[in-house]
Amino acid sequence: MKTIRIGNGQGFWGDNVDAPVELLRGGPLDYLGMDYLAEVTLSIMMRQKLRNPELGYATDFIGFIRRVLPELKERNVRVLSNAGGLNPLACREKIFEVARELGVEGVRVGVVEGDDILARLPQLMAEGHRLENMDSGEPIAAHAAHATSVNAYLGARPVVEALDQGALIILCGRITDTALALAPMIHEFGWGEEEWDLLASGTIAGHILECGPQCTGGNFSRWWEVPDLWNVGYPVVEASADGTFVVTKQPGTGGMVTVDTVAEQLLYEMGNPREYITPDVTADFSTAQLAQEGKDRVAVSGIRGGPRTPFLKISASYLAGYKASGEITICGPRAVEKAHLSAEIVWKRLERAGIVFAEENRSTEVLGVGACLPGLLAAPEEPPEVVLRLGVRDPDPKRVERFGKEIAPLVTAGPPGVTGFAQGRPKPQKVVAYWPALMDRRVVEDHLQVSVEEA
Amino acid sequence: MKVPLHRIAHARSGDKGDGSNVGLIAYSEEGYDILLQQVTVDRVREHFATVCHGKVERFEVPNLKALNFLLHDSLGGGGTESLKIDAQGKTHGQGLLQMIVEVPESLLNEET
Numbered sequence: 257m258k259t260i261r262i263g264n265g266q267g268f269w270g271d272n273v274d275a276p277v278e279l280l281r282g283g284p285l286d287y288l289g290m291d292y293l294a295e296v297t298l299s300i301m302m303r304q305k306l307r308n309p310e311l312g313y314a315t316d317f318i319g320f321i322r323r324v325l326p327e328l329k330e331r332n333v334r335v336l337s338n339a340g341g342l343n344p345l346a347c348r349e350k351i352f353e354v355a356r357e358l359g360v361e362g363v364r365v366g367v368v369e370g371d372d373i374l375a376r377l378p379q380l381m382a383e384g385h386r387l388e389n390m391d392s393g394e395p396i397a398a399h400a401a402h403a404t405s406v407n408a409y410l411g412a413r414p415v416v417e418a419l420d421q422g423a424l425i426i427l428c429g430r431i432t433d434t435a436l437a438l439a440p441m442i443h444e445f446g447w448g449e450e451e452w453d454l455l456a457s458g459t460i461a462g463h464i465l466e467c468g469p470q471c472t473g474g475n476f477s478r479w480w481e482v483p484d485l486w487n488v489g490y491p492v493v494e495a496s497a498d499g500t501f502v503v504t505k506q507p508g509t510g511g512m513v514t515v516d517t518v519a520e521q522l523l524y525e526m527g528n529p530r531e532y533i534t535p536d537v538t539a540d541f542s543t544a545q546l547a548q549e550g551k552d553r554v555a556v557s558g559i560r561g562g563p564r565t566p567f568l569k570i571s572a573s574y575l576a577g578y579k580a581s582g583e584i585t586i587c588g589p590r591a592v593e594k595a596h597l598s599a600e601i602v603w604k605r606l607e608r609a610g611i612v613f614a615e616e617n618r619s620t621e622v623l624g625v626g627a628c629l630p631g632l633l634a635a636p637e638e639p640p641e642v643v644l645r646l647g648v649r650d651p652d653p654k655r656v657e658r659f660g661k662e663i664a665p666l667v668t669a670g671p672p673g674v675t676g677f678a679q680g681r682p683k684p685q686k687v688v689a690y691w692p693a694l695m696d697r698r699v700v701e702d703h704l705q706v707s708v709e710e711a
Numbered sequence: 712m713k714v715p716l717h718r719i720a721h722a723r724s725g726d727k728g729d730g731s732n733v734g735l736i737a738y739s740e741e742g743y744d745i746l747l748q749q750v751t752v753d754r755v756r757e758h759f760a761t762v763c764h765g766k767v768e769r770f771e772v773p774n775l776k777a778l779n780f781l782l783h784d785s786l787g788g789g790g791t792e793s794l795k796i797d798a799q800g801k802t803h804g805q806g807l808l809q810m811i812v813e814v815p816e817s818l819l820n821e822e823t
Contacts, residue, residue, distance in 0.1 A: 296791050391728050470723075477721035477808070516736070519775045520723040523734025526779050527727060529772045542772050558774075581794060619787070619794035628797045629806040630761040647794035688791050692728065 259502075260444050262437050262461070263492045265320075266290040266337075267468030269297050273316065275468065277323055279490045280333060282506030289436035290337035291466060292317065298430065299404035299573040299688045301341040302374075312343030313350075313427075321425070322354050328424060329360050336415060336436045340427035342372055342405070347427050352711035363711050366418030366426040370704035373570075374406045380699065387570060387693040396691060402574040404688060408700040409569045411535030412458075415439035421708040430571060432534050434462030437493065445497040456539035456561025457499030459532070463539075464503055464521050464556075465491050471503060471521035472552075473511030484510025500557040502549060513552040522546075535569075535697065538562040567694040568701075576689035578656045581619075581647030582663040585676030587640060594671040595622045595644040601670055602646055602662045611655050613648045621645040643676070649687060656684035712816050717808035719818055720746060724804035727781060729789040730765060731800025733807050736777040741818055743776040749812045755780055758810050762803070780807070 263285050265276025269292050276290060292314035305312030317339035321328075328335060340347045344367045355363045373380065377400060381387075386395035387406075396403070407430035416439045418426045438458035441447060447454045464471050468490050473482035482488075489509025494502040503518050505511060522541060526532070529541040538561060545558040586595045599620045606612070621627040624642035625635040648659045660681040667674050716722075716735070719742040724733040735750065737743035756767045765783030772779055786800055787793040797803075 475723060477717070477723070477804070516721060519736050519777065520721065520734060522775060523732070523736070523772070523777060523779055524723050525725040525727060526732050526734060527781065529770050529779055542774055544774060546775070576792060579792075579794060617794075621796055623796060628802040632758070632761070632806040632809055645796060649792070649794060690790060 257496050257498070258444075259494045259496050260286045260440060261492050261494050262287040262289065262440055262465070263490060264289045264291070264437070264465040264468055265490055266292060267466065267470070268292075269294050269314065271468060273319065275490050276320055278509070279492070279506060280324055280327065282489065282509060285333050285492065287440040288333055288335045289433075289465060290317065290320070290335060290339060291433050291436065293338045293341065293430060295571060295690045296573050296688045298342055298407055298571075301343070302404050305342050310346050313341040313347035314339035317347065318350050318354060321351055322358070325355060325358055325360050325363065329363060332424070334419065334423070334440070335425045336439060337426065338428045338431050338436070340367060340429050342429060344369060344427040344429060348709065351425060355711045363425070364421075364423045364708055365711070366421065366423030366706060366708040368410065368414040368418060368426065368428040368431070368704070368706055370700060371407045371410050371428070371430040373408060373700065374403060377403060377406050385695060385699065387572065387691070387695065390692040390694060396572060396693065399574040399691065402576075404573050404575055406570060406572040408695065409535060409571060410700075410704070411435050412439040412442055413536075414704050414706045416442045417706045418708055419443040421706070423708045432462075433466035434459045434534050435536065437462030437465050438536060441495050450563070452537055452561035452563060453559060454499040455537035457501065457559040458495065459534055459537055459539045459561070460522070460541065460544060460556070460559050461493045461495060461501045463532070464518060465493055467521065467524060469511060470524060471518050472505045472513050473517055476517050476520060478516070482512055486510060499559060500555065503554045503556065504552055513554050515546045515548050515554055518546055518554045518556070533565055535564060537564050566697055568697040570693040570695050572691035572693065573688045574691060576687045577649055577651040578653040578684040579647065579649035579687050580656045580660050580682040580684050581645060582660060582682040583643050583645045583676070584663060584666055584674055585641055585643050586671070586674055588673035589638070591639055591642045591673070592622055592625055594673065595642050598644055598666050598670045598674065599646060601666060605662055606659060609658065611658055613650065613659075617649050619645075619647045653684040660684070712819070713811050713813055714819065715808060716750070716810045716812055719812070719814055720808070722804035722808050724800050724802070724807075726786060726790060726799040730781055730783040730785050731803045733780045733782065733803050734777055735780065735807060736775055739818065740776065743773070745812055745814055746778050747771070750778060750810065754810065755807070759785065759803070759806065762806070
């Protein structure tokens with residue numbers, strides 16, 4: 257039976273830059289997915305694009321292409337990525353530029369457009385689309401003027417179209433991570449629009465792949481059993497036309513693929529396991545069977561799915577004020593008490609300067625005695641040192657900036673043993689709030705465009 | 712015997728909006744029965760009382776010998792807005808594995 261090998265070389269914006277190159281060169285591979293977009297990454301790209309109309313995509317991706325383009329072309333390893341961000345056309349031009357520099361001819365690059373609906377927002381709202389927040393039910397209207405990005409999560413179909421047209425590299429903006437793995441399966445195996453079990457299988461394969469090494473030994477509960485985590489192999493799925501697949505990694509790499517490492521990733525960021533909704537299908541995770549087929553090989557089968565919903569998920573972001581946080585290290589006897597005194601000094605001095613932050617807009621955390629999970633893990637009675645972490649958020653950047661000025665003085669005006677303040681005053685950072693909503697999928701899909709061009 | 716959950720199960724957590732999810736996976740079928748009986752919504756809510764300020768939901772995933780928990784309102788405002796050090800609930804799995812359960816001695820493995 258024919259199988260195809262699909263890898264994932266990038267799990268998030270800021271992931272390891274060598275990993276996809278090692279994955280490509282480490283063994284056989286047919287398709288390579290590369291994910292660059294966290295929930296609010298597009299709003300960062302919006303700022304970049306506003307400053308320079310030729311930006312607004314994941315520039316790391318160009319560095320990757322420059323390193324591997326001749327090899328991709330020679331081996332016909334096809335790359336699927338959301339690196340296009342808000343400007344996939346500019347990203348394509350840059351790839352063509354790199355191809356010319358490297359003297360690689362006949363590089364076909366596909367672009368999927370239509371996910372970005374920011375410019376359509378006023379008209380859509382006028383037509384009665386409220387984009388109610390999926391958690392709170394509130395309509396987006398009050399935040400629409402501050403919206404920094406509004407994108408629909410697309411599914412696999414437009415990517416399949418680009419693959420069918422022979423694209424070696426496919427650039428999307430917002431698209432589900434699972435679609436990047438499902439699309440090659442639909443393209444290769446000809447799965448139909450309503451073959452729900454098959455579509456669900458490909459979707460779950462994509463879910464296992466989407467966080468890179470989190471299914472091959474990274475972030476694993478029994479970390480002490482994982483060999484050579486420094487050299488962890490990014491994952492590869494060997495997919496078959498009947499929907500079954502094997503999770504594995506390239507030979508000679510570190511990490512491990514076991515039923516336990518794959519099961520942990522299956523449950524990662526999971527809601528209702530019986531209803532994993534994507535634009536392509538509603539997948540049922542409670543049907544997946546895992547079996548250790550060999551060393552670093554886990555076979556997955558039995559997956560069932562149901563019809564896709566009439567909605568697409570919308571991911572919007574808007575500017576929601578400013579925040580800053582700063583840390584100091586406090587060493588020596590009674591470190592925890594000294595940390596609390598230091599925090600009190602900061603908050604009292606700010607209060608005298610007329611700057612009061614409401615309880616929910618400021619935080620005091622003493623790292624080292626259970627700040628992540630207060631009371632859940634036993635704290636040492638007399639830690640040799642702790643880190644005091646203070647933070648505030650506020651609509652006014654000047655108030656946040658003023659807070660940042662109160663931390664360094666603790667070195668001379670606070671208790672003894674205060675150190676580790678080399679990073680300077682914390683600067684106000686923009687807070688980009690994330691707004692999830694649903695929308696009638698036809699409104700988006702009627703505007704999708706797929707274009708494949710060759711350099 | 713009273714032991715922490717990590718002796719019979721493993722876990723992973725991450726963010727879901729303003730809450731987190733924790734997947735809890737038993738090492739054996741007997742272990743899964745213990746999870747079903749003892750790791751209840753009420754006990755998890757009590758265990759995470761300092762962290763989770765919303766409701767707790769539990770889903771059964773028998774094919775993986777697993778339970779999936781949603782801890783609503785547990786990230787101090789969610790990903791970008793939160794001031795907390797763990798704004799994404801990455802540590803919640805490690806926290807759940809500290810919960811004490813009653814298990815027969817025969818079920819305990821070395822070093823888990």
